[in-house]
Amino acid sequence: MKTFLKTALLGATALTLMASMSLAADYPDRPIGVEVSYGAGGATDFQARIVTIPAGNEDILGQPIYILNKPGAGGRKGWNWFATEAAADGYMMSAYNVPHFIAQGIKGGVKYDADSFEPIANWGADPAVVIVGKDSKFSSMADLIAYATENPGKATTSGAGLFVGHHIAALQIEKACACKLAYIPTKGGGAAAMKAVIAGETLAGINNLSDAARAASAGNVKILAVADLERHAFLPDVPTLKESGLDVDNASVNFRGLMVPKDTPQDVIDKLATQVPKMFAHKRVTQKMKQTNSPVKIMDRAAVQAMWAERKATLTELLKGL
Amino acid sequence: MEFLLYFGGVFEPLALALLIGGTIGGLILGATPGLSPTMAVALLIPFTFHLTPTQGLILLGAAYTSTVAGGAVSAILLKIPGAPANIATALDGNAMAKKGEGARALHLSFMASGVGGIIGVLLLIFLTPVLAQWALKFGPSHLFWIAILGVTVIGSLDSKSFVKGLLSGCIGLWLSQIGYDDIQGAERFVFFDALSGGITIIPALIGLFAIPQVLDMFAKGRMSAAIESIEVPKYKILDSLKEVVSSVRALSIGTVIGSIIGLIPGVGGQIAGLVAYDQARNFSPHREKFGTGHPEGVIAAESANNAMVGPSLVPLLTLSIPGSPTAAVLLGGLLIHGIFPGSDIFDKHPEVVWTFINSMLLGQILMVIIGIYTAAWAARIAKAPIPILAAAVLVLALFGSYSVSQSMGDVQIMLVLGVGMYILEKFGFSAAPLVLGLILGPIASDYFTNGSMIATAQDGPWVYFFTGPLNIILVALVIASIGYSFWTNMLRSNFVDDKEVAQ
Numbered sequence: 001m002k003t004f005l006k007t008a009l010l011g012a013t014a015l016t017l018m019a020s021m022s023l024a025a026d027y028p029d030r031p032i033g034v035e036v037s038y039g040a041g042g043a044t045d046f047q048a049r050i051v052t053i054p055a056g057n058e059d060i061l062g063q064p065i066y067i068l069n070k071p072g073a074g075g076r077k078g079w080n081w082f083a084t085e086a087a088a089d090g091y092m093m094s095a096y097n098v099p100h101f102i103a104q105g106i107k108g109g110v111k112y113d114a115d116s117f118e119p120i121a122n123w124g125a126d127p128a129v130v131i132v133g134k135d136s137k138f139s140s141m142a143d144l145i146a147y148a149t150e151n152p153g154k155a156t157t158s159g160a161g162l163f164v165g166h167h168i169a170a171l172q173i174e175k176a177c178a179c180k181l182a183y184i185p186t187k188g189g190g191a192a193a194m195k196a197v198i199a200g201e202t203l204a205g206i207n208n209l210s211d212a213a214r215a216a217s218a219g220n221v222k223i224l225a226v227a228d229l230e231r232h233a234f235l236p237d238v239p240t241l242k243e244s245g246l247d248v249d250n251a252s253v254n255f256r257g258l259m260v261p262k263d264t265p266q267d268v269i270d271k272l273a274t275q276v277p278k279m280f281a282h283k284r285v286t287q288k289m290k291q292t293n294s295p296v297k298i299m300d301r302a303a304v305q306a307m308w309a310e311r312k313a314t315l316t317e318l319l320k321g322l
Numbered sequence: 323m324e325f326l327l328y329f330g331g332v333f334e335p336l337a338l339a340l341l342i343g344g345t346i347g348g349l350i351l352g353a354t355p356g357l358s359p360t361m362a363v364a365l366l367i368p369f370t371f372h373l374t375p376t377q378g379l380i381l382l383g384a385a386y387t388s389t390v391a392g393g394a395v396s397a398i399l400l401k402i403p404g405a406p407a408n409i410a411t412a413l414d415g416n417a418m419a420k421k422g423e424g425a426r427a428l429h430l431s432f433m434a435s436g437v438g439g440i441i442g443v444l445l446l447i448f449l450t451p452v453l454a455q456w457a458l459k460f461g462p463s464h465l466f467w468i469a470i471l472g473v474t475v476i477g478s479l480d481s482k483s484f485v486k487g488l489l490s491g492c493i494g495l496w497l498s499q500i501g502y503d504d505i506q507g508a509e510r511f512v513f514f515d516a517l518s519g520g521i522t523i524i525p526a527l528i529g530l531f532a533i534p535q536v537l538d539m540f541a542k543g544r545m546s547a548a549i550e551s552i553e554v555p556k557y558k559i560l561d562s563l564k565e566v567v568s569s570v571r572a573l574s575i576g577t578v579i580g581s582i583i584g585l586i587p588g589v590g591g592q593i594a595g596l597v598a599y600d601q602a603r604n605f606s607p608h609r610e611k612f613g614t615g616h617p618e619g620v621i622a623a624e625s626a627n628n629a630m631v632g633p634s635l636v637p638l639l640t641l642s643i644p645g646s647p648t649a650a651v652l653l654g655g656l657l658i659h660g661i662f663p664g665s666d667i668f669d670k671h672p673e674v675v676w677t678f679i680n681s682m683l684l685g686q687i688l689m690v691i692i693g694i695y696t697a698a699w700a701a702r703i704a705k706a707p708i709p710i711l712a713a714a715v716l717v718l719a720l721f722g723s724y725s726v727s728q729s730m731g732d733v734q735i736m737l738v739l740g741v742g743m744y745i746l747e748k749f750g751f752s753a754a755p756l757v758l759g760l761i762l763g764p765i766a767s768d769y770f771t772n773g774s775m776i777a778t779a780q781d782g783p784w785v786y787f788f789t790g791p792l793n794i795i796l797v798a799l800v801i802a803s804i805g806y807s808f809w810t811n812m813l814r815s816n817f818v819d820d821k822e823v824a825q
Contacts, residue, residue, distance in 0.1 A: 033728075040364035041650025046657065049367065069364075070519070070727045073502030077519035081729065084515070109509060156779045162507050182779030185505050187768040191650065195587060195643045199458040201776065214642055218664025288371075291660040 027090055027268055028063040034258065035086065035094040037078025037101075039071035042189060043126065043208060044256055047294050048095045051123045054282040061275055065093075074161040075100050076110050083112035088261040090268035093120065098255040098308065103163040103315050107322075114312045115262070118269055121276040122257035122299035122307070124289070127228040127250065128169040129212045129238070130157075131197055131221045132204045141225045141244035144204055145177045152180040156202035158193040161185045163319075166193065166206040169227040169252035171318055176246040197221055208254065209234065210293050227252045234293065251314045255297070257304060273301040324668075325447050328676035332684055337380050340373070341681055344384030345688045349696075351385070352392020355402040355532075356524055356722025359389040360647040367655050375659035375671075379678035382655045384685035386648060387631055391435040391689050394624055398427045399703050400715050402532045402722065406523055406592035407627035409757055410599035412531055414612060414619030421615050422555060424701030429562035430617050431624040432693035437566070438577045438625030439686040442632030445581055446639075447679055453585055453633060454640040454665075460586050462773035463787045467796035468586065469766035472593055474803040475600045476755045476762075478810070483750060490751045494759020497521050497739075504764065505771050516731030523592075525723035525732040526739055526760055530753040532719040533740020539712035559694055565617060572602045572618040576625030584630030587637050587645035592761050596754070598626030604806075632682065639663050639675065 034052060038044045045067065052065035070078035079101050082094040096117065105113030130141065138144045148155040159166030162185050170183040184202055186192040190211055197205035198220045206227075207215075213234045215221045225241045226232055228250045241248040258276060260269060279285070280298045289296050299307065331337060344366075351362035366385050370378030393404025398415035411431060418427040445453065460468075476491030477484045500511040501520020512518050566573065579598040583589055602622030603612040612619050635652070637645040642663045644650035656663055661671050668675055703711070723736040743753055777786035787793060 039647055039650065040360055041644060041647060041652070041654050045364075046654040049654075050658070053368070053371070067364075068728055070729070072519050073504060073507055076502050076507060080518055085729075104507070109507065154779050156776055161505070182775070184772065184775050184779075187504050187764075187772055191644050192587075195458070195637075195641070196461075198641060198643070199461060201461045211642075214662045214664070217662070218642060218666065220641060220664070288658060292657040293662070 027271060028061055030091065031064050031066055032061065032090070033068050033092045034065055035068045035070055035078055035082050035092060037070060037072075037075035037082075037095070037097070038189065040067075040069050042071075042191075043210065043294070044095055044097060045069060046292070047124055047256060047289070050288045050292070050294070051280050051285050053284055053288070054279050057282075060279045060282070061272075068092075074104070074164060076104060079104075080111045082261065083116045086261050088263040088265075090260060090264055090272065093258045093260050093272075096255075096257055096259045097164070099168050099251060099311050099315055100164045100254075102308065102311050103168060103319060106312070106316055106319050107163055114308050117259040118262060118264060119301055119304035119308060120258040120260060120269070120272045121280060121301060122255055122297060122304050123280045124256045124295055125297035126165075126254040126256070126295050127209045127226050127232060128165050128206050128252045128254065129209045129226050129235075130169075130173075130204060130224040130241075131194075131207055131212050131215070132224060133197055133200050134220055134222060136203070136222060138204065138224065139222065141239075141241065141246065144224060145173075145179060145246070147203075148177065148179040148181055153182050155180075155204060156182045156184050158184045158186050158196040158202040158205040159207070160190040160193050165208075165252045165254040166190075168315070168318065169206050169248070171322075172227070172248040172252060173241065173246055175318070176241070176248050194221070210295060213293060232295070234295070249314075251311060251318070255299075255304075255307065257299070269301075324672070325676045325680055328673055329680050331376060331673060331677040332380065332680045337377060337677070337681070340377055340381045341384045341685060342688060342692075344381040345388045345685055345692055348385035348388030349392040349395070349689065349693060352389035352404050353395035354722070355396050355400070355404060355528055355718045356725045357389075358405040358524060358726075359386060359393070359407075360651055361726075362389040363648055363651045363655070367651065367658070370655060371658070375656075375661055375674050376677045378655060378659060379674060380681040382652055383678050383682040384688070386652065387439055387628065387682050387685045388689045390628055390631055391432060391439070391624070391693060393627075394431040394435065394620075395428065395693075395700060396718075398431060398620070399424055399700060400532065400718065401535050402715065402718060403527050406527065406757075406761060407595050407630075408623075409527065409531075409754065410595035410623035411620055411627075413599065413623075413754055414614075414616050415623075416535075417613065417615030418617070418620070419701065419704055422704060423557075423615065424704050425555075425698045426557045426562060426565075426617070427615075427620055428697035428701060429557060429559060429694055430566055430620050432690050432697065433562060433566040434573060434576065434621040434625040435628040435693075436686050436690035437573055438580055438627070438629035439631055439689075440683060441577050442581055442584065442629040443679060443683045443686065444632070446632035446635055447683075450636055450640055450668075453636045457585050457587055457637045457645065458641070459792060462769045462776060463790075464792050464796060465586070465589060466766055466769040466773055466787070467793065467800060468589060469762045469769065471796065471800050471803060472597060472758065472762045473766065474800055474807065475597065476758050478604075478807050479596065479600050479755045479758060482752075484807070486749075486751050487755045490746065490753075490756040491759040493746075494756040494761075495763040496759075497526070497756075498760045498763025499767065503771075504768050516734045519729075519731065521735055521739075521760065522726060522732055523761065524726050525736040527757060528719045528723050529736035529738070529740035530743045530757055532715055533737065534744040534747050534753070536712050536716050536719070537741070537744045539708050539715075542708060556698060562694075566621060569618055569621050571605060572622040573625050575602045575605060576622040577629045580626030580629030581633050583626075584633035585636060585645070587643060589765065593758070594626040594630045595623040596758055598622045604810075628686070639667055640665050 055065040393408035397408040397412035401416040477487040583594040
């Protein structure tokens with residue numbers, strides 16, 4: 001009996017071993033999930049659904065990707081789940097938003113930081129822009145800064161939440177102008193922050209370039225400046241913050257991409273890192289992204305790793321005083 | 323009348339097929355516990371990739387309207403509200419189903435949904451420019467007062483005792499504060515990991531409504547070995563139609579409240595049904611019948627939650643601001659076809675927008691027809707032996723709460739809340755006020771935080787929250803509502819008690 005058990009045990013071990021060996025070779029043999037830490041219909045969710053369309057093609061992953069929304073608390077709920085509960089076998093990825101999760105990790109109160117995850121690839125970069133209502137008395141960054149300097153803490157500026165790209169941009173502007181804004185994180189994300197500006201609840205706002213470009217073309221808001229190193233192709237007439245005399249870099253640009261938990265097997269990461277950028281560059285994806293005014297920026301794993309490290313350093317410095 | 327010009331588009335063979343398919347699919351998805359209208363529409367978006375913009379939007383529009391109504395099916399038959407919008411429907415609808423009047427309740431609910439829905443879409447068609455300005459008027463301070471106005475009706479909602487109603491409302495408000503605060507990101511009351519994301523509303527709804535009745539059914543099953551089941555008589559559609567037409571009061575209260583609440587971005591349809599239900603009861607001569615299977619309750623709740631569908635799209639179509647989570651998903655559906663909503667959308671893409679709106683109008687009618695057709699058949703569920711029904715509801719409750727975000731934490735929360743509610747019900751507390759507290763808590767607290775941050779930067783909280791015509795009107799309504807419920811529930815009920823004692 002004992003020998004039988006022993007053999008059975010050995011057999012079982014061998015089987016598990018074989019299973020784990022074949023795992024990488026056959027990966028993926030079932031659909032892969034992508035956890036999105038924001039609600040269905042938000043920009044991240046919406047773009048994640050577009051960029052994963054061709055996953056099922058034989059030359060990409062050969063398996064479809066499905067989206068799993070876990071919204072709440074500015075992304076904290078979803079990424080907490082992803083860092084602690086998601087299986088690290090390559091069958092669950094997560095959509096990341098930089099600087100959001102890195103800044104949240106630095107501020108604490110969450111179960112993750114930049115080292116909890118392994119990046120796969122980046123699909124988009126959506127810079128923050130400064131907006132005011134269409135009838136606002138401000139028509140340039142200089143006007144807004146002049147007001148904020150004269151009335152410290154009175155220039156109400158809406159944004160999607162605390163420690164997201166919009167907030168980082170506000171902090172950088174405050175540091176550069178040595179003045180004080182009143183940053184108002186809204187309930188309900190970027191859409192609510194946009195509404196606050198259109199309805200005149202706040203004097204100004206910081207929002208995603210893609211959403212603001214749409215609101216501006218509908219005549220609802222004026223865009224004062226872009227928080228990036230260069231002007232954006234969608235808004236060639238809008239100056240950068242640097243051109244407006246404020247020393248603000250691209251630390252607030254909202255980078256979106258895919259990542260996996262830290263302990264995912266290396267060969268699975270390698271396979272994803274070669275195949276996922278192909279998926280992002282697929283003709284159908286780029287066409288849909290263009291149609292929806294979603295700014296594309298494809299970066300491979302190495303480039304994302306470098307970007308994460310750089311952001312972490314900048315943000316640690318910026319958030320030190322808070 | 324421009325919309326009439328584009329009606330042809332809806333009747334093209336493929337468009338019509340999508341409309342019918344979307345309506346049937348929407349009813350099924352809506353009736354599935356745990357699948358909210360938002361998730362249902364999100365699931366359908368990939369299917370629209372292969373369609374033209376117009377066809378895609380016909381599918382989404384039909385699905386949106388019918389999922390909201392479909393939620394009533396599980397609310398009435400199983401007491402599992404498909405979405406927050408259907409909570410109030412479960413109160414009287416399920417009581418009717420338990421009496422064997424499930425088919426009648428379903429008829430009424432679909433017809434009331436149809437009437438409310440059509441009026442809501444007509445508002446969208448004719449008053450969009452006016453309503454868009456109105457929707458912008460509600461800032462954080464107003465939304466805070468609206469939430470407080472909702473809190474004032476908690477005590478009287480579906481409770482035999484006013485004090486017990488208030489107490490369960492308090493429990494709900496407290497539960498709503500668990501988890502991360504949406505604005506500041508601080509963790510509150512997180513004693514173990516499953517709570518770190520807070521209490522998600524759909525698992526909570528399933529637990530609070532479905533689990534106590536499952537436990538009741540099991541308890542009953544143990545007491546009598548005989549398998550009991552109830553007779554389900556057939557209901558004539560014409561009779562139901564007459565009943566809906568004669569309930570003008572409930573119907574108009576539901577439609578008006580649903581349309582107004584649907585329009586306010588950030589409050590959404592979650593509370594439309596409950597507020598309409600409460601008001602319909604206040605104005606009804608048969609107050610005491612509400613909660614025991616009174617048709618007016620179903621009519622008010624369902625007309626309200628479908629009336630909200632049309633107006634909730636006003637801010638989306640004209641300002642590109644989604645007023646509700648479902649509207650946010652629909653925005654994605656528009657963007658993906660290169661259609662950017664804004665004040666000029668009716669000039670730039672008239673064929674798309676009007677066909678979309680027309681499809682919702684026609685979708686309402688189709689939904690009523692298909693819904694009624696299946697009602698008699700669906701209502702036979704009440705014939706199922708109680709132990710089997712209990713097991714089925716339990717499975718659906720587990721499946722529904724897990725499927726919201728594939729999380730066992732949600733299942734644990736659902737079960738704990740359900741068992742807790744079972745005990746509370748034994749002491750005369752009821753689930754509706756608790757759920758209202760759970761929904762209103764975050765709205766009130768977050769808009770208060772939001773508003774006071776703006777207020778600090780401006781003229782201070784007193785000026786911000788108490789001046790301006792809209793604030794003053796809302797504060798007056800809050801005071802009136804408190805006074806009214808104090809008068810009816812404390813003073814009058816004492817008076818009634820005395821009389822009863824005298825008899």
